[in-house]
Structure formats: structure tokens, C-alpha cells
Amino acid sequence: MKKEITxxxxxxxxxxxxxxxxxxxxxIREHLRLTGTHIGCDTSSCGACTVLLNGKSVKSCTILAxxxxxxxxxxxxxxxxxxxxxxxxxxxxxxxxLHCGFCTPGMLMRAAELLENNPNPTEEEIRWGxxxxxxxxxxxxxxxxxxxxxxxxxxxxxxxxxxxxxx
Amino acid sequence: xxPATFDYAAPQSLEEAFSLLEQHGxxxxxxxxxxxxxxxxxxxxxxxxxxxxxNNIPGLSYIKEEDGYLKIGxxxxxxxxxxxxxxxxKYPIFLxxxxxxxxxxxxxxxTLGGNLAHGDAANDHPALMMAMRAEVVIxxxxxxxxxxxxxxxxGFYMTAVQPNEILTEIRIPVPGPGTGNAYHKLERKxxxxxxxxxxxQITLDQQGVCxxxxxxxxxxxxxxxxxxxxxxVLVGHKPDAERIELAGQYASEDCSPSSDLRGDEExxxxxxxxxxxxxxxxxIERAHSKG
Ligand SMILES: Cc1cc2nc3c(=O)[nH]c(=O)nc-3n(C[C@H](O)[C@H](O)[C@H](O)COP(=O)(O)OP(=O)(O)OC[C@H]3O[C@@H](n4cnc5c(N)ncnc54)[C@H](O)[C@@H]3O)c2cc1C
Ligand code: FES
Ligand code: FES
Numbered sequence: 001m002k003k004e005i006t007x008x009x010x011x012x013x014x015x016x017x018x019x020x021x022x023x024x025x026x027x028i029r030e031h032l033r034l035t036g037t038h039i040g041c042d043t044s045s046c047g048a049c050t051v052l053l054n055g056k057s058v059k060s061c062t063i064l065a066x067x068x069x070x071x072x073x074x075x076x077x078x079x080x081x082x083x084x085x086x087x088x089x090x091x092x093x094x095x096x097x098l099h100c101g102f103c104t105p106g107m108l109m110r111a112a113e114l115l116e117n118n119p120n121p122t123e124e125e126i127r128w129g130x131x132x133x134x135x136x137x138x139x140x141x142x143x144x145x146x147x148x149x150x151x152x153x154x155x156x157x158x159x160x161x162x163x164x165x166x167x
Numbered sequence: 168x169x170p171a172t173f174d175y176a177a178p179q180s181l182e183e184a185f186s187l188l189e190q191h192g193x194x195x196x197x198x199x200x201x202x203x204x205x206x207x208x209x210x211x212x213x214x215x216x217x218x219x220x221x222n223n224i225p226g227l228s229y230i231k232e233e234d235g236y237l238k239i240g241x242x243x244x245x246x247x248x249x250x251x252x253x254x255x256x257k258y259p260i261f262l263x264x265x266x267x268x269x270x271x272x273x274x275x276x277x278t279l280g281g282n283l284a285h286g287d288a289a290n291d292h293p294a295l296m297m298a299m300r301a302e303v304v305i306x307x308x309x310x311x312x313x314x315x316x317x318x319x320x321x322g323f324y325m326t327a328v329q330p331n332e333i334l335t336e337i338r339i340p341v342p343g344p345g346t347g348n349a350y351h352k353l354e355r356k357x358x359x360x361x362x363x364x365x366x367x368q369i370t371l372d373q374q375g376v377c378x379x380x381x382x383x384x385x386x387x388x389x390x391x392x393x394x395x396x397x398x399x400v401l402v403g404h405k406p407d408a409e410r411i412e413l414a415g416q417y418a419s420e421d422c423s424p425s426s427d428l429r430g431d432e433e434x435x436x437x438x439x440x441x442x443x444x445x446x447x448x449x450x451i452e453r454a455h456s457k458g
Contacts, residue, residue, distance in 0.1 A: 043206060045358065058275055062201065062276075063276070064218075067198075067220060069177070128266070129271060131270045131271070
């Protein structure tokens with residue numbers, strides 16, 4: 001009962017055979033070996049598995065791989081370019097937006113869609129915007145700063161100071 | 168967690184979907200946003216043998232006013248409601264609700280049709296539909312039928328949608344002048360289902376007399392519930408503090424919440440009273456501000 005699917009992942013086309021019950025996150029991690037996308041809760045709560053599906057952030061632990069047939073998937077591996085880190089990655093680095101890093105790939109992918117829809121979000125909009133992503137380490141403040149930093153950079157403005165906040 | 172084995176098809180048209188339903192009967196399930204169904208399949212609370220994915224069928228996603236109704240296609244995502252101009256201009260109750268439904272990623276997938284067809288009193292949209300007296304359009308190979316929301320929810324996970332049918336549209340009567348609506352739910356944390364929730368729509372005439380009241384409650388009854396006595400105490404009167412107090416009181420008496428991790432029965436009844444009163448007051452404020 002396997003189905004053939006074709007998905008484009010970070011711009012590269014893959015054709016594979018999967019059982020309909022195979023989850024998108026398993027195709028990404030196990031079939032394509034892109035292990036940047038994490039599995040935290042496996043119950044659509046934590047956001048560690050967040051990827052972009054045709055540009056929309058979704059939880060890949062709650063999507064069947066067959067649902068992604070013919071679509072474009074973006075994962076954290078596709079973020080940096082030959083020119084260097086994506087402004088979001090730079091923001092997280094500069095602002096200590098991560099400690100253990102487990103939540104980070106999901107945070108980055110979610111924040112990417114957030115800034116795409118709303119290039120200049122308020123702090124409150126950022127906090128609601130990442131409300132589907134749990135972080136057990138940072139206390140979120142430096143994640144918010146990291147996203148503000150990336151927003152400023154992407155708008156071509158001067159980036160805010162990167163003094164980390166210790167809480 | 169991986170669901171039990173099933174077969175899958177993604178038809179390109181409603182006709183094709185109907186014939187698949189015909190073929191597979193009640194072994195088949197419709198897959199919309201999948202954000203209630205897939206979690207249940209992963210936990211093996213549900214193990215359909217066949218999934219009919221309706222995401223590739225064109226024409227099931229829209230938000231438009233037409234023939235005196237706000238018509239919303241069943242496959243319209245929560246995130247599309249959040250950004251719709253019509254919704255922003257005239258139906259703030261949807262913005263109150265979507266902000267509190269799950270999180271942005273879930274709202275990119277979850278559909279209004281799925282939220283209703285799931286038949287769960289913990290979901291938020293059923294209460295809104297009660298407040299606005301929506302109709303649900305259900306389609307099959309034989310044609311369409313419109314079911315008033317009060318006749319839609321049969322029981323836990325059971326609705327008027329039959330195994331050969333697909334929910335295709337939600338119709339909400341366009342409210343007249345002097346109407347306001349509002350929703351709020353109490354939740355323990357972002358993304359949680361409601362401890363209790365209240366949806367209210369009120370219409371006032373020029374004299375400030377209430378000519379319409381719709382009140383729906385979330386997660387305090389085995390099925391989504393209309394607070395009928397609360398509506399009656401408002402309609403035909405100026406909704407003063409005393410009547411609003413009574414409406415809240417009746418809602419808290421008429422619901423039947425069960426004690427669980429979100430709170431015991433007494434607490435939930437108290438919250439129903441507070442929320443109902445607050446949402447009536449907010450709906451009235453919005454009715455005044457629109458004139
Ligand atoms: C972490 C998390 C938190 C959540 N929090 C909330 C919340 O706070 N409030 C809330 O209301 N919901 C919440 N949800 C549920 C979410 O909103 C679901 O998306 C919604 O309940 C179902 O919509 P769906 O489109 O995903 O439907 P699906 O999961 O695809 O389907 C649900 C059921 O309805 C049937 N169905 C779907 N569409 C149709 C149709 N057009 N015709 C016939 N049958 C159909 C399916 O066969 C299935 O039985 C949450 C979900 C998650 C994962
Ligand atoms: S692993 Fe998907 S949301 Fe937690
Ligand atoms: S950095 Fe450890 S979970 Fe977020």
C-alpha cells in the first residue's frame with residue numbers, strides 16, 4: 001500500500017515510496033537524514049518539529065508525508081546560504097537565543113514565517129507568534145530579542161544591542 | 168507514535184470524494200486539517216481503514232458575504248479567518264476565538280469545517296456557531312442540505328454528517344445594525360482547550376431593547392450548548408445589570424460540566440457565570456460602538 005510521493009525539500013526534489021501512515025517528520029529525519037528538525041513531544045504541542053510547508057509553518061509530527069506530496073518543504077538546513085547565516089540564525093547567536101538548542105530549529109522556522117507575514121512585529125506579537133514553541137532553557141526573553149534583531153536586520157535597519165539578558 | 172495502517176486517497180473533486188465514500192462506507196474518514204484526527208490516530212483512539220484527504224479539492228476555501236449570509240467554505244483555515252478583511256470589519260468574535268485556539272502552526276492547518284465536524288464540545292467554534300445561529304451545509308452525491316446548528320451535534324464525536332456526506336459550507340446570517348458579538352474562554356495555558364468558554368451575540372434596537380440574543384458555551388456540557396434561558400431573559404428587554412446577572416446565573420445552572428484536571432464542577436459553573444456576563448457586556452459595548 002505504499003504511495004509514491006515527490007516533495008521538494010530546501011529546493012531539492014525527492015521522490016520516495018512511503019506508507020500513508022508515515023509522518024512527515026520521519027521522512028525528513030529518517031529517509032532524508034535531515035536531523036535538524038527535532039521531535040520533542042510527538043503530540044503537536046512543543047513545536048520542535050516545525051517546518052515550512054509551502055511557506056506556512058506547521059508541526060511535521062502531525063502531518064502525513066503523503067499530504068506533502070507535490071509541495072515544498074523548508075527545514076533549518078536550508079536557512080543559511082553561501083553568503084552566511086540567515087539573519088534569524090545570526091540573531092539567535094548574537095543574543096544567546098539558545099542554551100541546549102533543542103527547540104531552536106523549530107523556533108527559527110516559526111520565526112521565519114512570523115517575520116514574513118509581519119516584518120516589524122511588536123514584542124507582544126512575537127510572544128503570541130511563538131506560543132506554539134516551547135523552550136525549557138532560555139525563559140524566552142533572549143529568543144524574543146533574537147527575533148527583534150533579525151527583524152531589524154531584514155528591514156535594513158541598525159540591529160539592536162546584543163547585551164544578553166540574564167534571568 | 169505512528170498510526171495504525173490505512174489506505175489513502177487525495178481526490179481532486181467532490182464527486183470523486185463522494186464515490187470513495189460510497190465505496191468505503193464507515194471504514195473511511197475525511198482528512199481536513201488533520202489536527203484532531205491525526206493525534207487521535209497516533210494514540211490509536213481512531214483507526215480508520217481509509218483516509219480521504221479533501222485538501223486538494225478546489226473551491227472549499229472562501230469567506231464571503233452573499234444572499235444575506237456570511238458563507239465560509241469548510242476547508243477555510245483558522246489562519247485565513249484571522250487575516251480576512253470581512254472578518255476584521257464585521258465579525259470580531261472570530262478574532263477573539265482564533266487567537267485562543269491552539270497556536271499559529273495548528274491554526275495554519277486546522278479548518279472551520281473540521282472544528283465542527285469533529286463534534287467535540289471542547290472545541291471553540293461550536294459555541295460561536297450557536298451564538299450566531301449558523302447553518303451547516305452538508306453535501307453528498309444526492310445534493311446539499313442545510314442543517315441548523317441546534318440540530319447538528321448529536322453526541323460525543325457524533326454530528327449530523329453521515330458516512331456518505333461531507334460538510335462543505337458554514338452559513339451565518341449577516342447580523343443587522345446594532346449587533347455586537349464576543350467570545351472568551353478561560354484556559355490554563357496557551358493552546359489549551361477551554362476550562363469554560365462563552366460566545367455571545369446581541370442585537371439592540373434604537374431604544375436599546377435587545378431584539379436578538381445568542382449564547383453558546385464551550386466545554387461545560389457533553390455537547391456544545393445553547394444557554395436558552397439566558398437568551399430569553401435578555402430578548403425583549405433593555406439588558407440592564409440585573410438581567411445580565413440573571414443570564415449569567417441561568418447559564419451556570421443549565422450547563423453540566425464534569426470535574427477534571429481543569430477544575431471541579433463548582434468552579435466551572437462559577438466561571439461560566441463570570442464569562443457569560445462579561446461576554447454579554449462586551450457584545451453590548453460592541454453593538455453600541457457600531458451604532
Ligand atoms: C495542540 C493542539 C491544540 C488545540 N487546541 C484547540 C483549541 O484550543 N480549540 C479548538 O477548538 N481546537 C483546538 N485544537 C483542534 C484543532 O483546532 C483542530 O484542527 C480541529 O478540531 C479539527 O479541524 P481539522 O481541520 O484539523 O480536522 P481533522 O482533524 O482533519 O478532522 C476532524 C474530524 O472531522 C472530520 N471532518 C473534518 N472535515 C470534515 C468535512 N469537511 N466533512 C466531514 N467530516 C469532516 C474528520 O473525518 C475527523 O473525524 C487543537 C489541536 C491541537 C493539535
Ligand atoms: S514534536 Fe511536533 S510539536 Fe512537539
Ligand atoms: S534552548 Fe533548550 S529548549 Fe530551548
